Amino acid sequence: MRPILNILWIILGGGFIIFLEYLIGGLLLCLTVIGIPFGLQCFKIAGLSLLPFGREILDAPGSSPVGCVLNVFWILVAGIWIFLSHIGLALTLALTIIGIPFAIQHVKLAMLALAPFGKLVRETPG
Template sequence: MGCLGNLIWFICGGILGGLSWCVAGCLWCITIIGIPVGLQCFKLASLSFFPFGKEVRYGGGAGSFIMNIVWLIVSGFWLAVEHLIFGAVLCITIIGIPFGLQHFKLAKLALMPFGAEVY
């Protein structure tokens, strides 16, 4: 079921969320200091392309907290807003609720991606 969900997700809008993460990653990789952040964006882009069957666990320490604050100010807020809007639109119909919930999961991840592990 996860494979079918990922296929429908990718065709019906997952590509937009994944491309947004890729664009954010490319912008972060322009500077040498932002390369670790950009690499994290590319990892999360793969989750945004195919989120079904994957789980996110949050953890981390002070370094993750500081990077999450910088991330939130620079680009995390806009990615979270994008996923919240897509999630709200998809939750209008019964069929779209599982896809909307995935967008809400990605919105939370867009707010604090550092210290999060994807399983």
């Protein structure tokens, strides 16, 4: 079922467009030395945004205080706006029965986009 949902996500849920946005953002951020940690987080979110079904977000063990500081900077500069855009898409998709699974994935992406440092994305068992 996961492959079917992922294919529908790419086509109907906007997954490919979101993937491209995070990928381009990550590439642009990696052009500067200061932007590399933020670009890497964009790549993490891009991977989840392309195929979100069957993946989960976990807290990374041993998160550092540097990650906390970077999360605060991320939230202030871009995180809140990215979070709000995913929540807006989730609310719109939740208006239809078919869109509810896609809305849940947008909420998952919103939580990762709000504070990506110190988070891991892994395949769900089963």
